[in-house]
Amino acid sequence: MNTLYTLAACLTLLVTAATAHADDSMRCDSALVSVNDNMNTVLRKCGEPSGRGPVSYLKNADGRQHEEIPVQQWTYGPTFGMYHYLRFEGDRLANITGERG
Secondary structure, three states: OHHHHHHHHHHHHHHHHHHHOHHHEEEEOOEEEEOOOEHHHHHHHHOOOOEEOOOEEEEEEOOOOEEEEEEEEEEEEEEOOEEEEEEEEOOEEEEEEEEEO
């Protein structure tokens, strides 16, 4: 019985780890886009998004200079009932989230 408990705990950890990394990438047909890809790569692989959120700015202060970085959110979907939200900071994909619609 102890072995069965250990096996169940290991499977739970594997599923949890897989879920935690699911938002690091997104499949577009046969292509894959990942965090840190640039906007042109995402457009080439996924096409035009179904929606683009307004541009806002993120302030970056490193002690020497102040810089404003544009932030955009792109929406893809619904694909099989799933919406994907891609957040770009500057030209780079910073975050991918998804939800059932």
